Amino acid sequence: MNALPGSELDHKATLLDKPDFSKRERGAAGDVRRRPSRSEAEAAVETLLRWAGDDPYRPGLLETPGRVVRAYEEWFSGYRQDPVAFLNRTFGEVGDYNDVVTLSDIPFHSVCEHHMAAIRGVAHVSYLPVERVVGISKLARVVEACARRLQVQERLTDEIAHAIAKGLKPGGVAVVLVAEHACMTTRGVRAHGVRMVTRRLLGAYRDDAALRREFLGSIGM
Numbered sequence: 475m476n477a478l479p480g481s482e483l484d485h486k487a488t489l490l491d492k493p494d495f496s497k498r499e500r501g502a503a504g505d506v507r508r509r510p511s512r513s514e515a516e517a518a519v520e521t522l523l524r525w526a527g528d529d530p531y532r533p534g535l536l537e538t539p540g541r542v543v544r545a546y547e548e549w550f551s552g553y554r555q556d557p558v559a560f561l562n563r564t565f566g567e568v569g570d571y572n573d574v575v576t577l578s579d580i581p582f583h584s585v586c587e588h589h590m591a592a593i594r595g596v597a598h599v600s601y602l603p604v605e606r607v608v609g610i611s612k613l614a615r616v617v618e619a620c621a622r623r624l625q626v627q628e629r630l631t632d633e634i635a636h637a638i639a640k641g642l643k644p645g646g647v648a649v650v651l652v653a654e655h656a657c658m659t660t661r662g663v664r665a666h667g668v669r670m671v672t673r674r675l676l677g678a679y680r681d682d683a684a685l686r687r688e689f690l691g692s693i694g695m
């Protein structure tokens with residue numbers, strides 16, 4: 475099996491790269507090129523609490539801005555991670571094994587970039603190794619690093635697939651995400667139980683119908 479051709483390995487310029495603020499002017503919140511301080515972020519939460527109609531100085535809410543900022547620090551931890559870097563430590567020695575590796579039902583949590591509401595779901599990830607095999611936890615770490623940012627599901631799917639393609643240079647990569655968007659289930663159209671399914675198939679998974687069927691079958695699709 476040959477590795478994916480170069481064009482597919484190119485890590486596309488997406489939000490996984492650092493945002494380019496250089497051409498922006500000052501926005502309502504000040505100079506957008508400067509990362510706001512923690513206390514500025516907490517003040518923004520306090521404003522939201524007041525806007526909601528509550529009193530941010532009542533005892534139950536006093537520590538809420540600090541908690542919210544710490545929570546968002548976790549939900550946005552992906553901005554401080556390079557997903558491809560998790561794939562640097564590969565194993566060369568896997569005996570005669572030269573077939574697909576699939577990890578199914580990797581839970582993930584992301585944040586919808588339209589409403590900043592939760593996206594919760596599972597990722598199914600598969601790759602066809604060409605010499606480079608990685609510890610399976612690293613695939614889950616790639617999913618996590620891509621998910622813990624503001625996302626739309628289509629781009630999240632694409633970024634996971636391309637990070638694995640770049641890091642492992644495999645014969646193919648397949649990523650399927652099945653997720654529920656809180657912006658659609660808890661507000662707006664309030665369509666409870668709706669799940670969005672997206673997939674990104676690269677290399678052999680895209681070109682070889684039998685391999686694709688086998689993968690989709692193995693994850694119950």
Ligand SMILES: Nc1nc2c(ncn2[C@@H]2O[C@H](COP(=O)(O)OP(=O)(O)OP(=O)(O)O)[C@@H](O)[C@H]2O)c(=O)[nH]1
Nearest residue numbers: 586587588589625626627628655657658661662663
């Ligand atoms: N394709 C795609 N759409 C998404 C995703 N997350 C949220 N959306 C949708 O993005 C759209 C944003 O539409 P807008 O009309 O700008 O926002 P809105 O007025 O809040 O829309 P409603 O949710 O219909 O109330 C909505 O249809 C959401 O359901 C995603 O990951 N992928």
Ligand SMILES: [Zn+2]
Nearest residue numbers: 586588589657
């Ligand atoms: Zn949304």
